[in-house]
Amino acid sequence: MTAPRLFRTPHQPFRPRVPLAPRSVALAVVPPVAPAGPLTVAARAVAESLIGDLGNRWLHTRGVAERAAELAGPLGVDADLLTAAAWLHDIGYAEPTVVTGFHPLDGADHLTRNGWPVRVAGLVAYHSGARFVAAARGLSDLLAAYPDERTVLADALTYADQTIGPSGLRVDPAARYAEVLLRHGPCSWNARVDPDRGPYLRAIAHRIEHLLALPVAA
Known part of the structure; x- marks a missing residue:
């Protein structure tokens, strides 16, 4: 019986074995993110100057901006405008901006006083169903x-x-909303407007997730 060959012969060129990437990694598609535009660059600078030292508020804001940048392309919307609004959406929590104590309105007013486009201010003013809380607070x-x-x-x-x-x-939208209600408590403005704001936010999540699930046109 012939012993098995342990070494390659001149007729067997060396071919290194390259491990294949796991299937889930090989097929992963990362949505392209557009380079930061001028509004986004300015918005990040403003946000960092106002809430950059507010711990979780800054971490949340940075995460929202990153998520917005990812969503813009698949949804076919203005990436610079959306990402800028995301950086600015919570600046109304910063002490120098507080007037009414309602952060969407205070943030929008601060932007207006500093010459930002009204559309950016409007996006900040109405984000996440702010109109329901504004109505309850007489604003x-x-x-x-x-x-x-x-x-x-x-x-x-x-x-x-x-x-x-x-x-x-x-996080999942439902988990995020439940966490907000728990953190603010049963007597908060968020809890008071939950019968109207809750369904409104769920409808937005459904619309966006429906659009994201549509096949991309070739």
């Missing part, structure tokens, strides 16, 4: 100074906000 007239555009882009901003938790990690 609807002040909020009405801003455009409530109700577009896919506005939905995308809310969806980004509702899929990033306080520490910047991605």
Whole structure:
């Protein structure tokens, strides 16, 4: 019986074995993210100057901006505008901006005073169903100074906000909303408007997830 060959012969050229990537990795598709535009660059600088030292508030904001940048391409919306609004959506929590204590309105007012486009201010003013809380707090007239555009882009901003938790990690929209209600408590404004705001946010999540699931045109 012939012994097995342990070494290659001149007729057997050396071919290194290259391990294949796991199937899930090999087939993974990462959505392209557009380079940061001028609004986004300016918005990040403003946000960092105002809330960069606010711990989880900054981590959440950074996560929302990253999520918004990912969503813009698949949804076919203005990436610079959406990502800029995402960076700015919570600046109303910063002490220098606080007037009414309602962060969407205070953030929008701060942007207006500093010459930002009204559309950016409007997106900040109405993000994540702010109009329901504004109505309960008697602030609807002040909020009405801003455009409530109700577009896919506005939905995308809310969806980004509702899929990033306080520490910047991605979460399910239902889990995010439940966490907000628990954190703010049963007597909070968020809890008071839950019968209207809850279904509104769920409808936005459904719309965005439906659009994301559509096949990409060739």
